Amino acid sequence: MSEHSERTSEGQLRRALSALRHDPLALTGSVVLALLVVVGVAGSWLAPSGINEVDVDRMLQPPSWSHPFGTDELGRDVLSRVMVAARVSLQVGLVSVGIALAVGVTLGLFAGYYRGWLDNVLMRCMDVLFAFPVLLLAVAIVAVLGPGLLTATVAIGVVYTPIFARVTRAGVLSVREQVFVRAAVSIGASDLRIMRRHVLPNIAAPLIVQTSLSLAFAILSEAALSFLGLGVQPPAPAWGRMLYDGRGFVTEAWWLGFFPGAAIFLTVLAFNLVGDALRDVLDPRQLTVSEARRSAT
Template sequence: MSQDTESAVRGDAGTGGRDAESALRRVLTALRHDPPAIAGTLVLLLLVLVGVAGTQLAPAGINDIDVDNMLAPPSREHLFGTDELGRDVLSRVLVAARVSLQVGAVSVGIALAVGLTLGLLAGYYRGWVDTVLMRCMDVLFAFPVLLLAVAIVAVLGPGLLTAMVAIGVVYTPIFARVTRAGVLSVREQVFVRAAVSIGTSDLRIMRRHILPNIAAPLIVQTSLSLAFAILSEAALSFLGLGIQPPAPAWGRMLFDARGFVTDAWWLGVFPGAAIFLTVLAFNLVGDALRDVLDPRQLTVSEARRSTE
């Protein structure tokens, strides 16, 4: 093994660490100077707080029935009003935040883990491995997102766990494609060839030399997919295929509110606003991360600075 080859591999490891620190600084700087991103981050932090402590923050039990206050409008006693059974809408909205966060995190985690693995294998080994794996992903990608999720839930049965698995499967092809594209662009770099030439194992090359260099687009895709996963969970719950009553879910609350649009507007407005703000916050943060971490955006920014 030549000293130049070994130093090239070692030098890349040091560069990867510096690049990670530089990327983190760019992200923090961008978030600090981007008002929409700040607003989105604050909303997400609030959502996490509500998801963790929703039961303690709720002013009433989520299934406490009060027949004397059925369909009561918003008031001091019930800030978001009550539903057709007299249950406090604010309490149910707060507790339902945990469901949305749980579904979003677990389903995107499934999609990221499976898609990352398949994308790494397809991009690194190429050939028939790439062909077989990507054709399978193309088949899944050909189906509309909600239709495929509904089909999976219909086979496995409705429920929270099933919804997580269905949404995870639906978004797996996206992560597989993003990962494969990144691997193909990194695989022929000098430091990867150097690692191969000195006999480094494929697993170590993927873990230490390829994965750190494709992390940026995966981070961006994860933040954006979280928004769509929460929206997909709301759609499944609206169709009665997600979390089952009496447990609260924003989508299910919208389904229950459909018959009271004119008589009790608050039943649909507040859970709908929660979905809207959550998805918007994830999109704002995702757009900020994309502007910072996307190499194409960096090239445009550098070109603009050079002309000023």
Template sequence: MTGQPLPPPDAPVAGQGDAKDTSAGPATLRPARPRWRETLGLLARNPTAAFAGLVLLAIILMSLVDETLAAQGPNETSVEDRLQPPSWSHPFGTDDLGRDVLSRVILGAGVSLRVGFLAVGIALLIGTLIGLLAGYYGRWVDDVLMRIMDMFFAFPAVLLAIAILAVRGPGSGNTALAIGIVYIPIFARVTRASVLGVREEVYVRASRSVGASDLRILSRHVLPNAAPPIIVQTSISLAFAVLAEAALSFLGLGTQPPNPSWGRMLAEGRGFIQDAWWLAFFPGMAIFLTVLCFNLLGDGLRDVLDPRQRTLMAGGGR
């Protein structure tokens, strides 16, 4: 029996017609999303952290346009309207001088947040630099810098801030400086611990082998990879900075009258707590909500920036 000749190798197979071979051309790869966009996307999938971020964004925007939102100035008095309970004309009531409590809460947000962000900014800049140097160089540099940080840790945080204000005097600027100095050791320790886990990585050793400078290695390789714990600590420290500013203002060492501050408003409403509960309730709720949202956002950032949790969230896991 004579067999039929085999078709040439490049002949189309029967049944396929003129179908085109889609594997001939190069595969089109989707460009990778920027890391910050991926982080925001994962953070938005966490409803608690997303809600906390939106509330904080609203509070920050409110503090930026406080003079527009405030119904009246923070120091406009009206004797006939003193100690009025919450109503349509004064949603948060009035204080003992007839000043609108809602306007003072809105304007106090700018003062409290400004002090908090400035204090954390000071601590973040100085503490991160100290932690980078101590963690990267080690040896005597680490010993000297960390022993200095231990000296700061030996003092209770509030007492150290009060001592600094006793020397420099009360005021918003000095309050931010005092809180910032208190939080420098915290950022230094967090940064040092993160750098210790990064400095011996392959890409750091490779950069040393090709003669890259220490400044380039720290700025291009060590700090970006050690940043996640620092970012989480920043969010948590902002919550405690707002609390610390309120506590110092409550004691009369922070923001001075007639400037409104949430802590100062608590101190002013303390004497009327029986007859005018709203004087202390609304600024206290503002402090509570702000601190709670900073902590919830910090928890969300911790999950998103942790490599293991990030992989699970990116894959649809919880």
């Protein structure tokens, strides 16, 4: 009984939160994410100086009290630029994963619920997308649509759609065989209602986990695209772009590349830590594994 009650509904959210609080790694990840969100939202107000304030007297200054992250080749404050770029990264990450989530979950729901030819057509399309390396596909899409923040976002969204479609479909396939779905059919509920009210809530856990993990990869992809000059266009700051600009100065001004790189690293790490912790709590398969381990000892 207690296993059942632990596994359901509002207990799940509470358990997720308490797990985050008690797991030191997950707690660290959450704190970093919280900081990131604050910086992302209020970065331009919090930044000590303007992002495009050129100061030719203070070019390539190493980190100091007045410029904790140093200055770049145009004398711009690296700290301010890293802070403002956080917004770009978060925005691209959230919007692109939002696209992937909306499209992927919808396709996965229909494919898994109706099976048959629809399933085949949709999932083979997803397989085609899935077959390409993530970055290659993103670059190809940006090449077609033209570089820029919006196209980079769309490209990353497209690239991460198949994983959501797959996770959703896998969940739907198991949930649709449950008796409560048959019960809903016997009541006369429409397919859309069954998908929305019965199937989706019961596959929320793996989707939440996948979302947090995908956010990390989406942010990494955005950095890569910007590094290649296909994302955010200068002079607007982006971590990937700053990394690219700093690569010519690795020997004489390490801080140009180090701080944006560290920002990417910490962000991705934080999302992964939180995602892993959520998986441990929410994903039933993982739960049964840990339960099995517990009962075996």
